Amino acid sequence: MIGGTALGGLGGLGGFGDALAQPRGPSAGAAPDWKRGYGNQRVADLGNGTFLNPLMAGDHPDPTILKDGADYYMTFSTFDSYPGLVIWHSRDLVNWAPVTAALNRNIGSVWAPELTRHKGRYYLYIPTKKTSAPGAKTTSWVIWADDIKGPWSDPVDLDLPNHIDPGHAVGEDGSRWLFLSGGDRVRLSDDGLSKAGPIEHVYDPWRYPEDWVVEGFAPEGPKITRRGDYFYLITAVGGTAGPPTGHMVIAARSRSIDGPWENHPANPLVRTTSLDEKWWSRGHATLVEGPDGSWWSVYHGFENGFWTLGRQTLLDPVEWTPDGWFRMKGGDLSRPIAKPKGGTALRHGQPLSDDFRRLRLGQTWNFFKPAPDEAERAKVSGNALHLAARGKAPSDSSPLLLIAGDQAYRFECDIEIDEGGTAGLILFYDDKLYAGLGFDGTRFVTHQYGIERGRPANPHGRRMRMRVTNDRHIVTYDTSGDGGRTWKRFDRGMEVSGYHHNVRGGFLMLRPGLYSAGQGTARFRNFRFEALA
Incomplete structure (x- = not known):
């Protein structure tokens, strides 16, 4: 999630009132005809069998998504906002409603979490800084619940310094792992509440050409999906922000959770290549199966000219190819895309107006x-x-x-x-x-x-x-x-x-x-x- 330099860009991108801070190109001009929901807020579902990104408008970065039978749950980095880790629910992948805030105690700035379910129990793996002091080391915590609505447990410190973005995986032998930034991993105990071995390096991510304009290499956001004979490892490289052409999605696969990992021949699978595109700095992807058996990827990106809205969640259709690889089909995501079939559409979003009849702390505020x-x-x-x-x-x-x-x-x-x-x-x-x-x-x-x-x-x-x-x-x-x-x-x-x-x-x-x-x-x-x- 966090990579490269914190400040900078392409020759002043992001300055106060810079020309490049305004929308560019035909896809970034007048606002498209989004459907409107609570308080006239834009929603993705256009009501005609298609949707228009963003899937989750506004700051919903580093999405982690869980398919749980017919239900889908998703949460995001919430950084210094508490109550944090608001969990959202969907039954069709397009329309989402908030369920609960899972984290109520301030344990630091919450970066890219991982939501998973294992043997009937829900887990959230949460990387943070241990303290708010500059240069403080990172760690990862875990909280768990037997019901997605909670109550969620108190956080347990896994003592994983200098790593972020845990991605949960279960090996072919039933072993549990967290894959981490930098191509590393650590084995978990069977209950998932402690580490059961040392951090080890297992993957050297694919490298882009050296003349590409990026923020930095910064391999992060590892997400594991098992399908058929392979484990698929999705990683973000290129830096999260900075130049819009930096962040990207790459993939590798292995027949074993222990590797070796073979890089996708078509890497990168997603990357912004022009400042005229609607979505900038696209990356940090997870694969998920839709209600009709189709496949999709959720990741985040900045809206052209609107860094102020943070990284918004995007939904991209996935096609599996005969050689056992996959590709993203949504292009630059500037146009409507056919929704997955099946599932039940919830009313998307939530009202932001508040009559203060009850305290909506953690859901709205x-x-x-x-x-x-x-x-x-x-x-x-x-x-x-x-x-x-x-x-x-x-x-x-x-x-x-x-x-x-x-x-x-x-x-x-x-x-x-x-x-x-x-x-x-x-x-x-x-x-x-x-x-x-x-x-x-x-x-x-x-x-x-x-x-x-x-x-x-x-x-x-x-x-x-x-x-x-x-x-x-x-x-x-x-x-x-x-x-x-x-x-x-x-x-x-x-x-x-x-x-x-x-x-x-x-x-x-x-x-x-x-x-x-x-x-x-x-x-x-x-x-x-x-x-x-």
Whole structure:
């Protein structure tokens, strides 16, 4: 998942307002006619037997997918957001609904996990940094449950330093393994809750030509699928971000879990080759069988011109060839693709608007880098979210955030603060890079580039309705003192196309959210989210 340099790109790709930060090419111009779901959010299923990527819009990177009979489950890297590892459910591979958040205790920044089932029990293997200190070593944890809905166990540290992206596999003799970044693996105990041997190197991944423009070699994301006489090992190389032409999908196969591994003669199977393509930096793939016996691959990519949305999950049809290999058939994924047949279509996604009748923590809302007692700050009562103040600004307040997957959207909320409090609405990448508008009893506070800047007078006092519009990176703010009947445009607009990984690092996305800082408690009511076409 994490590879190469954290910053950089092709001659300035990802700078604030760079020409290349805007959509390019015919497939990246006007928004296609996606189907619309909750709050006008785009959904993949077009309702006519086809779907249009992204499968999961917004930041859903490093997908790990499990076929469990007629059901499919999928989760993603959730990094510093908690509750984390939200598990999604589907019965047709195209429409997905959230089930639960499996991880509630902050164990570090959660990278590419692995969801699997073995002998009736579900397992999640979770790579993280052991601490938040710069340069801290990585490890991998495991949690388990007998029901996908939970409860999930407390995390167990597997003590796997300096490796990421575990991929679970069962050998021909029933042995259990985790394949790891760099072409390594480790044997697991029979119960899957500890390592049962040393880390060993077993695979030297295929190398691309040296003149290709990539972020770095960075072999990662190993996923094992057994079909027929072979184990198939899918790996990502080329770096996760940086140049759009870097990330790619390669494959190898072996008749034994112990190798030797034969590289696919057509490597790479997936790679962005032009800045005009709809999807950039495509990689980190897993094979999965559809409900009708067809085969598919899920992987992630950045949307052309919208690094701010993070890495989105994509679905690509797979064809098996007579020589026992396979290929991806979806091309650049810019056009509708026929859905797999069979299965039952769930209603896709979830509403992002919130009347705060219940606390949707872990399903809709997540704290950023929460302290152990963070959840105690949030309560619902009287159709309001009561969020106790923490810190002085979004940078140290652990804001509540959600994932918005559309290129343009608007969100608004009634906000009331106690004396001494500051609260507002934000677009948050991380604690060093965010934008937004807040207020205290007498002044507004503008958040720009992760800095608190202008502080003009606030005519509304300690209660107002606030609205944020992010229209393809152009951000405006409006405020109302009469509950939204009349609005006044705030005299500060922003442009946020550079609030993303290739500028800041971190592999995150620009997320809408709210915060409460200073003293006392802020109350949020009638939160409304709407995607804009």
